[in-house]
Amino acid sequence: MRTWTRVMPAAMGALALAVVLSGCNGTDSAKGSKGSGSEGGGEKVYSLGEASPPQKSTMKESKDSTYTVTPTKVETGTKADLDKSGLDTDKDKSPRVPVYVWATVTHKSGKAMEVGDMDDDLVVETDKGQRTRALIVIMGEAKWPNCPAPDGIKKLSAGQSEKICKAFLIPEGQKAAAVQLSQGFSAEPLEWPVKS
Secondary structure, three states: OOOOOOOOOOOOOOOOEEEEEEEOOOOOOOOOOOOOOOOOOOOOOOOOOOOOOEEEEOOOOOOOOEEEEEEEEEEOOHHHHHHOOOOOOOOOOOOOEEEEEEEEEEEEEOOOEHHHHHHHHHEEEEOOEEEEEEEEEEEOOOOOOOOOOOOOOOEEOOOEEEEEEEEEEEEEEOEEEEEEOOOOOOOOEEEOOOOO
């Protein structure tokens, strides 16, 4: 079972305060094939560009609405990208690099949903097994090349889609191995492997 911990990195700038949510697991469970496992259990593996099965909203305002997430592209940035982002990394004891994940979120049914409610469970897993949620900038904003921050409060109605890009910070020297969509604590995440 994987556990999540909240980490407040030392990357706090005068203009931007960032939060990285990450979790690590020391072992790598066997990966299932697409469609393997029972509903709510077993890891499911997809190809980039392939939509997730419909996910059910647990948010109060859009409870039981459904949506899909389709990761389409993953790129690892550079230390220079991080240096130019506006985040102060001078006190960061473990150097990091950004990973950019492009995805499409699609509202399928039910009440309108905010884009941020549909992309909130995206995770990047590295080749060393470290799992990291997207960077959250609390004060100010971070700027990334070709990866503008999504409008998280934009509402989509059934049938509408939004293309987004999210930035994740991983330890320098590691590589993005997969994009995952968390399924809560009771089920393994859905996974889209990243091919080198």
